[in-house]
């Protein structure tokens with residue numbers, strides 16, 4: 001059985017293992033982004049907006065949070081979160097992560113971009129990564145939080161991790177943060193939950209195009 005981000009949107013927050021396992025990863029990833037008050041940050045594959053409270057807090061009332069997802073059902077849940085929190089500076093965009101450009105997001109560029117647990121779901125994640133870095137301003141920071149097989153003693157839990165990823169439609173071997181490590185500056189990485197979660201971020205000093213990735 002594989003999760004569908006359409007039909008499962010209403011129960012995603014409750015069933016995604018957020019409290020038990022995955023929340024720590026998003027906290028670490030957002031921390032590594034080093035957001036400042038007034039920043040604009042794009043959350044790629046934002047889902048139901050679980051990152052929004054921390055992102056909105058980090059950029060403050062003068063900043064902007066933009067969530068991008070291709071699932072209307074997930075975006076609907078994200079919109080509900082925005083409404084119930086009365087955030088006037090958090091918005092969503094319906095787009096495919098592998099095929100968007102700054103005008104689709106309604107900005108010239110962003111100060112930071114993040115993808116939490118979403119790139120491993122996207123088979124063509126390197127193309128999504130190209131789009132993410134192309135929208136980043138020079139000196140902006142990109143962050144990725146994603147999953148791999150647990151390591152060391154926690155490797156015993158590998159079957160469980162494999163099952164969770166298979167249900168969520170994630171490729172546990174995608175390791176999308178390797179793109180960040182390969183091409184970014186000031187790379188930082190944290191591994192959590194027995195190595196199952198990797199949170200990473202890096203700075204990109206220059207304008208980037210698909211040629212650079």
Ligand SMILES: C[S@@+](CC[C@H](N)C(=O)[O-])C[C@H]1O[C@@H](n2cnc3c(N)ncnc32)[C@H](O)[C@@H]1O
Pocket residue numbers: 005026044045046047048049050051068069070071074095096097098115116117118121122168
């Ligand atoms: C595992 S969920 C992660 C959601 C959220 N980032 C989080 O941390 O909870 C993966 C999300 O990626 C979205 N997604 C999958 N493929 C996508 C694509 N090609 N473009 C945009 N979003 C996509 C799904 O709709 C889903 O909301």
